[in-house]
Amino acid sequence: MDNEQPHQELVKCVLVGDTAVGKTRLICARACNKHVSLSQLLNTHVPTVWAIDQYRIYKDVLERSWEIVDGVNVSLRLWDTFGDHDKDRRFAYGRSDVVLLCFSIANPVSLRNCRAMWYPEIRKFCPDTPVILVGCKNDLRYMYRDETYLSYFGDRSPFVRAARKSDLVMPDEARAVAKELGVAYYETSVFTYFGVNEVFENAIRASLIARREHRFWMTNLKRVQRPLLQAPFRPPK
Numbered sequence: 001m002d003n004e005q006p007h008q009e010l011v012k013c014v015l016v017g018d019t020a021v022g023k024t025r026l027i028c029a030r031a032c033n034k035h036v037s038l039s040q041l042l043n044t045h046v047p048t049v050w051a052i053d054q055y056r057i058y059k060d061v062l063e064r065s066w067e068i069v070d071g072v073n074v075s076l077r078l079w080d081t082f083g084d085h086d087k088d089r090r091f092a093y094g095r096s097d098v099v100l101l102c103f104s105i106a107n108p109v110s111l112r113n114c115r116a117m118w119y120p121e122i123r124k125f126c127p128d129t130p131v132i133l134v135g136c137k138n139d140l141r142y143m144y145r146d147e148t149y150l151s152y153f154g155d156r157s158p159f160v161r162a163a164r165k166s167d168l169v170m171p172d173e174a175r176a177v178a179k180e181l182g183v184a185y186y187e188t189s190v191f192t193y194f195g196v197n198e199v200f201e202n203a204i205r206a207s208l209i210a211r212r213e214h215r216f217w218m219t220n221l222k223r224v225q226r227p228l229l230q231a232p233f234r235p236p237k
Contacts, residue, residue, distance in 0.1 A: 014098075015099075017102035019082070022102065050078065052079055089121070098210075101119060101183070104135075130209075132185070133178045133183050134188060187230065
């Protein structure tokens with residue numbers, strides 16, 4: 001890949017999960033510093049995918065990939081996938097350093113698919129690659145109860161009826177799945193920006209620790225910490 005800096009660790013991070021769970025928007029939030037507005041939340045989902053060649057085409061995207069984590073100079077390259085394109089995913093998995101397994105907090109089925117379908121697929125193609133479970137759209141846990149948002153949405157509200165607990169994935173439920181799979185768990189929101197930088201920073205840590213186990217002579221990796229626990233999300237009062 002083009003224009004890496006000297007002594008820079010290249011980290012390939014692949015995002016996988018059901019269609020419409022928020023993978024591409026999460027990538028754009030990190031790669032382009034792009035926040036999602038309320039009006040964008042109302043738009044009908046159109047399947048899209050982040051093109052990896054943007055790191056080559058756009059200098060600002062490349063420069064935003066550069067980060068220093070625990071003293072290690074890193075270039076984070078994010079790979080998007082279509083939820084229903086098996087061939088494209090198999091290609092994306094190749095030489096991956098870490099995989100983010102994504103689901104939508106407003107779609108419990110997408111979490112069940114993480115356990116039943118996506119995680120087995122990841123382990124088939126990436127048996128030793130670190131995996132992190134990511135709950136996207138965590139702002140939706142409280143937004144449907146907030147009169148400010150409901151009055152803004154009006155008849156265009158994404159909630160066709162009052163949301164029930166069964167419509168949402170609670171933190172303990174997601175953590176239980178993460179524990180069962182033996183992976184870390186983080187939540188994110190591209191609307192509030194909660195957890196966006198945190199999940200990618202810790203994905204880098206997970207990949208560098210795995211790399212250190214195979215390249216024990218690399219002194220620059222000795223200070224890398226294990227992924228840090230995420231503080232609970234505190235919704236606005």
